[in-house]
Every structure is written in C-alpha cells, then in structure tokens.
Amino acid sequence: MHPQRWGDPAAASALPESARGLIELVFGIDEKPSAQGAVPPEPVIGADGVAALAAVVGDEHVLLDDATRALRTRGKSTPDLLRARAGDLGDAPDVVVRPADQGEIERLLAVAVAHNLAVVPFGGGTSVTGGLVAARAAYDGVVSLDLVRMKALVSVDRESMTATLEPGLRGPEAEALLSEHGLTLGHYPQSFQYASIGGFAATRSSGQSSAGYGRFDALVVGLSVVTPSGTISAGSAPASAAGPDLRQVFLGSEGTLGVITSVTVRVRELPAVKEYVGWRWPSFDAGAAAMRTLAQAGLLPTVIRLSDEAETAINLADPSAIGQDNPGCLMITGFEGAPSAVAARRRAVSALLIELGGVDLGEEPGEKWAHGRFDAPYLRDSLLDVGVLVETLETATFWSNRARLYADVKAALETSLGEGSIVLCHISHVYETGCSLYFTIAAKEQDDPLAQWSVAKAAASDAMIAAGATITHHHAVGTDHKPWFAQEIGPVGVQVLRAIKSSLDPAGVLNPGVLV
Amino acid sequence: MHPQRWGDPAAASALPESARGLIELVFGIDEKPSAQGAVPPEPVIGADGVAALAAVVGDEHVLLDDATRALRTRGKSTPDLLRARAGDLGDAPDVVVRPADQGEIERLLAVAVAHNLAVVPFGGGTSVTGGLVAARAAYDGVVSLDLVRMKALVSVDRESMTATLEPGLRGPEAEALLSEHGLTLGHYPQSFQYASIGGFAATRSSGQSSAGYGRFDALVVGLSVVTPSGTISAGSAPASAAGPDLRQVFLGSEGTLGVITSVTVRVRELPAVKEYVGWRWPSFDAGAAAMRTLAQAGLLPTVIRLSDEAETAINLADPSAIGQDNPGCLMITGFEGAPSAVAARRRAVSALLIELGGVDLGEEPGEKWAHGRFDAPYLRDSLLDVGVLVETLETATFWSNRARLYADVKAALETSLGEGSIVLCHISHVYETGCSLYFTIAAKEQDDPLAQWSVAKAAASDAMIAAGATITHHHAVGTDHKPWFAQEIGPVGVQVLRAIKSSLDPAGVLNPGVLV
Numbered sequence A, B: 001m002h003p004q005r006w007g008d009p010a011a012a013s014a015l016p017e018s019a020r021g022l023i024e025l026v027f028g029i030d031e032k033p034s035a036q037g038a039v040p041p042e043p044v045i046g047a048d049g050v051a052a053l054a055a056v057v058g059d060e061h062v063l064l065d066d067a068t069r070a071l072r073t074r075g076k077s078t079p080d081l082l083r084a085r086a087g088d089l090g091d092a093p094d095v096v097v098r099p100a101d102q103g104e105i106e107r108l109l110a111v112a113v114a115h116n117l118a119v120v121p122f123g124g125g126t127s128v129t130g131g132l133v134a135a136r137a138a139y140d141g142v143v144s145l146d147l148v149r150m151k152a153l154v155s156v157d158r159e160s161m162t163a164t165l166e167p168g169l170r171g172p173e174a175e176a177l178l179s180e181h182g183l184t185l186g187h188y189p190q191s192f193q194y195a196s197i198g199g200f201a202a203t204r205s206s207g208q209s210s211a212g213y214g215r216f217d218a219l220v221v222g223l224s225v226v227t228p229s230g231t232i233s234a235g236s237a238p239a240s241a242a243g244p245d246l247r248q249v250f251l252g253s254e255g256t257l258g259v260i261t262s263v264t265v266r267v268r269e270l271p272a273v274k275e276y277v278g279w280r281w282p283s284f285d286a287g288a289a290a291m292r293t294l295a296q297a298g299l300l301p302t303v304i305r306l307s308d309e310a311e312t313a314i315n316l317a318d319p320s321a322i323g324q325d326n327p328g329c330l331m332i333t334g335f336e337g338a339p340s341a342v343a344a345r346r347r348a349v350s351a352l353l354i355e356l357g358g359v360d361l362g363e364e365p366g367e368k369w370a371h372g373r374f375d376a377p378y379l380r381d382s383l384l385d386v387g388v389l390v391e392t393l394e395t396a397t398f399w400s401n402r403a404r405l406y407a408d409v410k411a412a413l414e415t416s417l418g419e420g421s422i423v424l425c426h427i428s429h430v431y432e433t434g435c436s437l438y439f440t441i442a443a444k445e446q447d448d449p450l451a452q453w454s455v456a457k458a459a460a461s462d463a464m465i466a467a468g469a470t471i472t473h474h475h476a477v478g479t480d481h482k483p484w485f486a487q488e489i490g491p492v493g494v495q496v497l498r499a500i501k502s503s504l505d506p507a508g509v510l511n512p513g514v515l516v
Helices: A017-026 A047-057 A066-071 A078-085 A102-114 A171-179 A197-203 A284-296 A309-314 A339-355 A363-371 A376-385 A399-417 A449-466 A482-504 B017-026 B047-057 B066-071 B078-085 B102-115 B171-179 B197-203 B284-296 B309-314 B339-355 B363-371 B376-385 B399-417 B449-466 B482-504
Strands: A095-097 A118-122 A142-146 A153-157 A162-165 A220-227 A230-234 A259-266 A273-281 A303-307 A329-337 A359-362 A388-398 A422-427 A434-444 B095-097 B118-122 B142-146 B153-157 B162-165 B220-227 B230-234 B259-266 B273-281 B303-307 B329-337 B359-362 B388-398 B422-427 B434-444
Touching: A047 A095, A047 A102, A066 A095, A078 A376, A078 A388, A078 A449, A102 A118, A102 A142, A102 A220, A102 A259, A118 A259, A153 A171, A162 A171, A197 A259, A230 B482, A273 A284, A273 A339, A273 A363, A284 A303, A284 A329, A284 A339, A284 A399, A284 A422, A284 A434, A309 A329, A309 A422, A329 A339, A329 A363, A339 A359, A359 A363, A376 A388, A388 A399, A388 A449, A399 A422, A399 A434, A399 A449, A434 A449, A449 A482, A482 B230, A482 B482, B047 B095, B047 B102, B066 B095, B078 B376, B078 B388, B078 B449, B102 B118, B102 B142, B102 B220, B102 B259, B118 B259, B153 B171, B162 B171, B197 B259, B273 B284, B273 B339, B273 B363, B284 B303, B284 B329, B284 B339, B284 B399, B284 B422, B284 B434, B309 B329, B309 B422, B329 B339, B329 B363, B339 B359, B359 B363, B376 B388, B388 B399, B388 B449, B399 B422, B399 B434, B399 B449, B434 B449, B449 B482
Parallel strands: A095 A142, A118 A142, B095 B142, B118 B142
Antiparallel strands: A153 A162, A162 A259, A220 A230, A220 A259, A273 A329, A273 A359, A303 A329, A303 A422, A388 A434, A422 A434, B153 B162, B162 B259, B220 B230, B220 B259, B273 B329, B273 B359, B303 B329, B303 B422, B388 B434, B422 B434
C-alpha cells in the first residue's frame, strides 16, 4: 500500500464527475494535495541490534530503507492518512524484520528483550485504531515484525472442516489456497483485500458475512502464539470445560501478549450460489426490528445489513424504489451455500420479512452492494483529496439499547462536527441478543482536521461508554480506544490484562502503548 | 442432598429385580452398606474468624453444625461417594456461610484474607471432579460459601432475549422463574435438578440439549464476579473487539479467581413442542458420521446423542429394533420449539438421516430416553449398594481424531479395569468441527475401589492427552484433572492462569488447590 492512501493505486479511481458535483454543492471543493517526497526519520536502532536481528533472519530480511519503513508506518485510519498526507512519518519503525517461521520469531523476541527493542507485529497494516504505533520513548528502537513471509496453508482437515493458516496470509491469499480444496473461510471485512489472518485474530475482526460464517474469533478453534516467556498452543477441542478459554485471551490481544504464528479455523464448503437481495423498510427502527426477529428465529441470511435513512439516501440504490418521495431504509440480505439450502433459506427469510412489512427490491440493489463492498476506503482518499474529512466508527449493544445508542452517538457526532456535517449509520452484524452500529461521517475539513476529528471521536466514544455499549465491535482497541476500553472493562479488567502482560512480556517489548 | 448419595432420597429407587438379576449374573451381588453415623471432624476455625464472618452475614447464616457441614463435603464423583460411604468426611468445611448479596460476598472475602481462611464457593454441590475440596494445609479454616440465598431472577430483557440470574438458583428454580415470562434457558445437564447457575458458569457446563441451545458458556453474555481485588462486570455487548474476552477468563475459573454473583444469559421462548425420535445405525462409526454431516450442514436437532454398540445393548431401548440379532447403535434426536419450526427441522433432519442409512425407530425410544434423562446418578447409588463400581468420564476432540480417541480411551479403561468390566460410550455434544465422547464404566468393586478407579482414571486421562484431546468437555478440572489440565494447556498456559490468580487473589484464599 501507499503510505498516504488505501490499497492498490491502480484500483483507486478519481471522484466521478457526478459525485464531485454533489460534493461541491454540500461541502465545497477544496483541493488538498498530499506532501511529496516525505521520508521517515533516520533509524535510531544501534548496529549491534541490527546485527543481532540479522543473525536470526539473514541480512536480506532486515530492512532499514525509507520506502519500506514508510509503508509500515501507522495504519489506515483517517488521522493516520492525514498525518501521512501532511508528510509526517514520525511514527515509522526503525527497522522492518521478516521472519520465516515460528522458530525465528522466538529468537527475534529474545533479541528484542536483550537489546531493549519494541516489537510491532505487522500483517496487513490496515489498523484503523492506531494499533501499529508503538510508544517508543522507553526503547532503543522499534522493530516492525513483518509476517509477510509466513503465508502457508499449513494443513487442511477435511473431516473436521478446519484449516491451519500462517498469520501473514492476506484475505484473498487465504481464500485462494482454501479454494483449491473447495473450501472457504467466508471472512470478508472491508479490509479483506489487505488484512491478514494474524491480524484478524489479533483484533477480533468481523466480516460482512458474519451472520452466516461467524465473527473471526468464533471461527478460531486453535492458535499458536510466541511470547517472550515461551510458546503456547491453545485449543485442543471444539469446546472444552478445561478452565478459562486461553484462546480468548490471545484473540484480541493486538500483539501485546505475543505474536500469533498459526491459526486453526473452521472452514466451510465453497458456496455454489451467492444471491444478494435488497429490501425496503419504512424506517430504521422497522428494519432493525426485522433483523432482531430473524436473529431470534434462527433464520439469518449469510449477509444482512441495514442502512439508516441518511445512509440510504446517500447511497441511493434505486431512486425509483427508495428516494425523496419514498423515504425509507435499504436492507441487503445475502444467501450463500448449496443451491437447495440457499433456496430454502431465502424463501423462509423472505416470507418472514414480507410478514414484517418489508418490500422486496429484487437482486439489483443487492448485486450493486456486493460489487462495491470493498471500495469505500478508496472513496475516502478521493474525498480527502478535495478537503472532505471522512471517517467511520462502530460499536455494539443489546437490542433493547440499540435505539438509545444510535441516537446518542449520532447526536454526539452531529453536535461536535457542527453544521453541514453528515452522519450515516448501518447495522451489519446481528446476534440473537443485539447488533452492531457502524457510523460514517463526512465533514468539510477545518484548518486542523486532526483536532476536528479528535473532538468528534471523543464525543462519540463517551456516548458509547455512557450507554453501556462496547467501544468497538470489530475495529479493536489500538491506541485510539485505550481510555474508553479501560472504562469499559473497569479497574479489575485492566488489572487482569496487566497481570497477563507482565507475566508473559516482563520487559514490555510487545507493541507497547497499545491496549492497556 | 445426602452426603453419601445423589439427590432426593424420595426419588431414589431400589434396583429393579430384573436389573438385579443381570447384575448378579455379570458382577455378582456384594452388598456394601454405607457407614452409619459418620460425622465430620471438629471445625478448626477460630472464634474471631467466626465472629468476623457473622458480623457480615448475621449469626443465623454462619453454620458450624455437623449435618450442614457434612452436606457441603466434596461433590458427587464416585470417589467422593465411596469416601462418604466409608464414613470419611475429612474434607468437610469448618463453617458454612450464607451471604445474601454481592456486597456481603465482597466483605466476606476481605474477612477470609484477614483471617487466612480458604473459601470454597458452593452452589449445587454436584462437582464430579473434586472441585469442592480445598487444599486446607496452609489455612486457618475452610469456609463453604453457600450461595443458597442468592436465588433471584434479577431482570428479564424480553427485547434482547436475555435474563440476569443470581448464582444460587438451581436448574429447575431458574427454569420456573423464566417460565413465568414464557422463557427458557434450555440448559439440561444430567445434574440439572441440583446444579446451580453459578456452577454452570464456573465449570463451563454443557447440557443434553446443547446442539439446540448451546453450551452454558455460549449462553453467557455477561457476568459479575467478586474477587479479593475488587468486583468486575464483564460483557457489554453480544460481541466485541475490545481486547481479550474477559468473560472467558472467569467462565471455567471454578471459584479460583472470584465468586460469580450474577450471570446474564441468552434465553429462548419456551418450546411449544418437544419431540424425541430414535434412530438405528449399523455402527458407532456410521452414526458418528451422520452426526458430523448434520453438524456441518447446519441441520442439528435440539438434542442429539448416539450410543456405541455396548451402551446400546445395555440400555436396550427396544429389543425388537436393536438387539442381539440386529446389532447396531441407538441415536436419539430431539426437536424443541414452535410447531412449524419443529416440523420443518424434523423433516429436514429425517430426510438427511435416511439418506445416510439411518433407520427411524419412531418416538418410543426417544420418549424413553427423555423420561429417564436425569436418573443415571440414582442408579449409580443402587449399584454401589451391591458392590458394583460405576463412574463416568468425558472428553472431546475434532472429528478426524474421534475414532482414535474412542479406541484409545476405551482400551485404556478396559485394560486397567480388567476382565469383567464394562465400558460404554456415547456422543452427546456435537459441533461443526468435532464432538464429545462420554464414557461410563462398571466393574466389580475390589478391596480398594478408590485405588481401583484411580488407576483406570489415570490411564484414560493419559490416553486423552496423548491423543491431543481435552481432559474434559463439560465436567471441569477440579482437583482430579489438574495434572492433565497442566499438560493440556502447557507451561505458558499455566503461567497465564497463575498470573491472573496471583493478581486477583494474592493471598490465595479462593478454592486453593483447584485448577492450577
């Protein structure tokens, strides 16, 4: 990826003229060119540290050049992009190291402890919560531990329907290897094209098909983790009553407790059929109630998402179906699997949705969503180019608290971003007991867009915690959510995590400053 | 409960004459009367400790009498019963304390730390793994913290389909309170009639309807736990990416990290219909393969269990259907829910099972199983009365390892128990990726039945760990599984649990000697 933008430059597209017209009308166009030729600071790591790292992985896998370090700088949140666009690469690692296997990682962590080097495990680099920014003050250098060489499909267990994957595999790479066996993971977060298996596990990612395939943490049946105190393999059965579930300690640990070196996941047959169908609801409340009914009836499609009135209007699927004269909310339902199972599930879901007041819009809006499902990050870059700040945040709560949480976070964002800002929301992950809420904001960039967003983000986060919701449903904690995470889990929760951290990583070399 | 027997004496029945004849034939009848009039040792706790406890809960809730202490002695494993039958109540607590609420528990833990008292949280007393036997040597007394007064249904959230329950509620009490709201937990382990909500959570219980309702740990969306370092409430959303899942640290913690004071669980509508159907399979392998196919097709009934050839023969459901001339394995499938959902699911499951070679035996064997589903522990007492040792143990693994695990554990038990012993097995919990194996053994009691069982249990446990399986699918670790649990999670796993324990309970007063 480019340090200042999302994804593959060849896949990025300029803002369409029609959209540009709309943007000009709403926000005004204010071209914001990115700084050119920015380079990261000189590496501060000592020669003995570099030599010790090279002794483990070989000289060719210890990289100190500016371009490589620039590409491992921070993640892909809007603040990350704003800093990079302004030419600030101050958080660049001092060195990028690429181990070949678990044994090398074990030895690299020993080197890090011996040489007082902070270690930031690096997968796809798609963090949007500051998960790749080590607090460097106390260390003699920051190592980006790039897992790019660990991309094997280690094994497939067709009978148990599990597969063991190395952490450096990106989403499409993992799917390509599994598809050779007729299998799929079915995990499609918006970052799918770049994010990695290790990152999915370390951050408890959830994909757009979570209703059908499950969150990533629910797919994991086992994982291996290298810590400075030794290596652990957790997960000896599909389910167990043998004590606390240690898998759940390392899932979501964001590189602070160890480096995930393999993940064994539940897999499914590659779906023969994929069908996406749009539905119209008279209101966000009505659509959300329908989602709840489906979830509690055990009748979820593979994909289900519902845009609120504002998001529906902006992302207008079909002006004749949902538009100014016919306000409402767009729901997308997706069905994947064997033809007979898809037909049966689609029939049952459709019957229930019609009974609840939904209007079937056919496959066109569904296909349109499916076609563009990974494109939003590119659009964000195009909007930043014309001075429009775009960012997302998300949370989750129980059904009975959904309406309050929605209203409170929306109000917090609108109030703090001020007049002329746009706040959109959708529900894209549902459970028997509750759902996620995913907000997208757009606002005209002010003189200090970082400060502008920081105020809004804090107001939204405060509203989440005040409502008793979680600070993040699938974006993880990183550095950005840290203060609110501590409020969410309370002092005893923080104490538990610190105790585990101190025990496994007494020197504190692993991703310092992240999580707790 | 009686200290020497299971459950309600009024519900216990003498061995039927027909069974007695069979037992005589196989093992010989060897009447083993229980010791009469055994009393626990004198309490060793000092008067100041008792006074401090009483200052928290009131004199009437601090009980030192023999009968009360005898009933809180150990759990209900066969070794526990054998010791009690022999008159050994040496592990009795010194005092039984009954707090009214979370605040009292917080103050009781402070008293325990100040007076160096071990604290054993007590719910239903149905542990079968030595989970209620504190290592008392280092303490100035053992307190049984009986949660019997904490039996409230705290709240019901009809929209989110969750309920918050106090830990002292026994299975039937919780179901009775929920049924007033038209709801059910659907959690029916064999210990259902006595086991408690707090115990279900502390031991990761799994019920006979786990295929339909989920394991208990999967039902928990939140819980509150009092530790000597403070109280924590974990679980702010149905799912979250906010760090490690702290609920999963306290689930399965078996009273060693804190006292669970409330549990918020997912609930379901009370089923309008319950149908149980028997199926015959030509072999255990064929039946297991069918279970796997159902699980991986997402077509599980509410209840599914499969007896191996030996268990099928012993528990002969219908001699004309499955018997000497027609060997095979009995499967029970159960369907619970709304009539239309039950009909649809039963139809789909039946079609698949017939396609796979199953023979529909109709509802009679199913109803027979459902009728006697909680009776086995009473039968065990009757068999102990006539000198037949009966015990159970269980494990779980991935599908590809099932046949090996079954063969290895069965061989380990048969070899160590010697000629004339009986080893039965069934699968009663299935997942997409694997299943549980539940073994029942019967053998003629030798002179030292405790030693006799100890050898067999160790051999079976060694076989589980050697096969890479878990030491327990739903019975927990307690003291009995501790050595194998340490092997299962490895030294880094043990280190993590010790670090949490040392941080939350630095004085080590909570259930010492259990888990790690």
